[in-house]
Amino acid sequence: MSSETARRTSDIPEQGLPQNAIIKELEAKLQRDFTYSSGKILCSMCTNPHSFAKQIYRNYLEKNLGDPSLFPASIELEQETIRMLGSLLSNPKASGHIVSGGTEANIIALWAARNLAKKERGEVIVPVSAHYSFDKASDLLNLKLIKVKLNRRFQMDVKAAEKAITSKTVAIVGVAGSTGLGVVDSIRELSEIASAHNIYLHVDAAFGGFVLPFLKELGYKPLDFDFRLPGVCSITIDPHKMGLAPIPAGGILFRDAKMSEAISMKVPYLTGGEMKQSTLLGTRSGASAVAVWALLMHLGRAGYAAVVKRCLGLTWKLVEGIQRIDGLDIVTKPTLNVVGVKSDRIDVHLIFQELRKHGWAVSLFLDYLRVVIMPHTKPSYIKRFLEDLQRILENLRT
Ligand SMILES: Cc1ncc(COP(=O)(O)O)c(C=O)c1O
Numbered sequence: 001m002s003s004e005t006a007r008r009t010s011d012i013p014e015q016g017l018p019q020n021a022i023i024k025e026l027e028a029k030l031q032r033d034f035t036y037s038s039g040k041i042l043c044s045m046c047t048n049p050h051s052f053a054k055q056i057y058r059n060y061l062e063k064n065l066g067d068p069s070l071f072p073a074s075i076e077l078e079q080e081t082i083r084m085l086g087s088l089l090s091n092p093k094a095s096g097h098i099v100s101g102g103t104e105a106n107i108i109a110l111w112a113a114r115n116l117a118k119k120e121r122g123e124v125i126v127p128v129s130a131h132y133s134f135d136k137a138s139d140l141l142n143l144k145l146i147k148v149k150l151n152r153r154f155q156m157d158v159k160a161a162e163k164a165i166t167s168k169t170v171a172i173v174g175v176a177g178s179t180g181l182g183v184v185d186s187i188r189e190l191s192e193i194a195s196a197h198n199i200y201l202h203v204d205a206a207f208g209g210f211v212l213p214f215l216k217e218l219g220y221k222p223l224d225f226d227f228r229l230p231g232v233c234s235i236t237i238d239p240h241k242m243g244l245a246p247i248p249a250g251g252i253l254f255r256d257a258k259m260s261e262a263i264s265m266k267v268p269y270l271t272g273g274e275m276k277q278s279t280l281l282g283t284r285s286g287a288s289a290v291a292v293w294a295l296l297m298h299l300g301r302a303g304y305a306a307v308v309k310r311c312l313g314l315t316w317k318l319v320e321g322i323q324r325i326d327g328l329d330i331v332t333k334p335t336l337n338v339v340g341v342k343s344d345r346i347d348v349h350l351i352f353q354e355l356r357k358h359g360w361a362v363s364l365f366l367d368y369l370r371v372v373i374m375p376h377t378k379p380s381y382i383k384r385f386l387e388d389l390q391r392i393l394e395n396l397r398t
Contacts, residue, residue, distance in 0.1 A: 034361055036374075039381035043363040045179075045207050045238075047374040049246040049291075056287075056294040057246045063286020065098075066279075069272025071286055078289035084296050085251050088213050089205075089235055091227035095260055096253040097279050098239070098289040102206030103133035104280055105236035105252035106173075108263065110137040111280075112234065112254065113171035113200040115262040122170035127156030127185060129178040131204060143170065154178070154332055156185040162193050171200040176225040176235075177208025180365050181331060182338025182372075184208060188224045191231030201231045206250065209237030211312075211336050214305040218312065223335070227255055234259065239292040242337075244299070244307065244375060249288040307375050311337040314382055315373045321386035327393050337373040340365070346396050354392040360385060 007013065034041050036048035049057075063074040078098050086094030099105050114122055123144045126134050130147070138145040146169075148160045161172060172194050174185040187203055194201035203225055205212065216222035226235060234254045239245035254260045264278040299307070315337045322328050322341055331340030341362075343351065352364045363370035373382075 036376040038359075039376070039378060039384070040359050041361050042371045042373075042377065042381075042385065043361045044374065045241045045372055046247060047241075047244060047376045049240075050244040050295055050299070052298050053245050053291040053295040057291040058287075060287040060290045063290060065284040065286045065289060066277070066282045067270055068275060069270060074286035074290060077293045078286070081289055081293045081296065082251070082253060084293075085209075085237055085239075086227070086253055088301075089209065089226040089237065089253060091253075091255060094227065094235075094253040094255060095257040096234075096251065097260075097284075098292055099250045099252055099279060099284070100248040100281065100288075101240060101250035102131065102204070102236050102238045103136065103250075105206065105238070105250045106131065106133040106202070106204055107137040107140060108252045108260075108278075108280055109202040109234045109236065110134070110141055110143060110171060110173075112259050112262045113202060114141050114143055116200060116259065117170035119168055119170055121168065123164075123166060123168045124171045124173060125161050125164045125169060126173040127161075127175060127178075129154065129156070129180060129183065130173055130175055131179045131206070134173060134204075144168075154181050154183045156190070158186055158189040158193065161190065162197075165193075165197055165199065169197070169199055171202055173202045173204060174225075176203050176205035176212060176223075177336050177338070179207070180338075180368075180370055181340045182207065182334055182336035183332070184212065184223050184225060184335050187226075187232065188229055191229035194231035194233075200233045203232055203235045206236045206238040207241050207338070208336055209235065209251070210239070210242035210304060211308050214301075214308045217305055218309050220312065227253075239288075239295070242307070242311075242374075243292065243295070243304075245292045245295055246288065248285060249292050251292075308337075311373050311375060311377070314377055314379060315339060317379065318371060318373060318382050318386070321382065322389070325386070325390050325393055327397060328389070331368045339371045339373070340368040341371060342368040343393075346393065350396055351389075351392060354396065355388070358388045358392070360388065 068075045082096045125146045128147045146164045151157045174187045174190040237251040239249040240247045260278045264276040327345045
């Protein structure tokens, strides 16, 4: 038995091991993980980060945005990044932060909304399609989530949302690119309702934020979802999803700085003396923000538009292929690069299990499968996936 296998996995080695041995052990241990390069990941809203962003990230691992007077230049780059994301979302004056992901961004948004509203045991109106990070946020912030039904197009039912407003409502949440089907709620109508009732409106564009701004120039129907709509107070947009940035990189943008001040805390002990902080985390990755900055500069709008064009083109190829398979159909016509697959004849759980046996990773929802076409997906993967799916359906039918 080698010394490596004899070692209990709970022990820190008494004497350190050589780096080469550790690298070999890691390679062996991590082999079971899926890789984006295999083409088999069709379920994730994340992707293999852009190689330039990875390089930049590695260069700046020591940067800590939680200590601004030590890293003022990194903070400045974070704020430039926020302004660039702000202009992508029609408000270059937006304030905010690069955070750890969509979950943290959504928590921060509801935290600000709750503090601004100053209501006891406040309520937040969300569509039933909202990401579960809002359940976490409501639990943490002692808010009650009011979940509103969807309309026939799987969007939040706007009338039901308006009906749900009470004196305790502190926020309405609209989703621009839902987790399950990539559906975009009618943010324009939600903005009108929120403005009329003077209620905070947060838009979760964690996924759609890097797709929707490019639809018009790519010849698709544009959808209003951002700060152009006067009722929108904050937006989640995640660089580590369709932004191609290394994990962790989420974004929370507020219409103006006054909103984020509602959650600012004094930090008494930092290098530069007492300071204010309006993030959930203290120590935060500067490498994340710098990598996002670098990638926005490198790809530019045209680079991101090209990524979106490719993903949407492949999405339509997938849709056509699914509709050709007897027994399968799509749940709804996709708006973004997310496809729901359903069957009226075969239990989708069985299809899911068979796909898994063939090495494919798709997401399983209650009554449909979700396929996300991310930048790592190639046409040849879609072709193989459809061939396997066709065979699986034939076998399950017999
Ligand atoms: C719409 C939406 N919001 C928020 C999140 C949470 O993002 P994260 O996993 O980066 O915390 C997701 C995750 O897929 C999502 O789809």
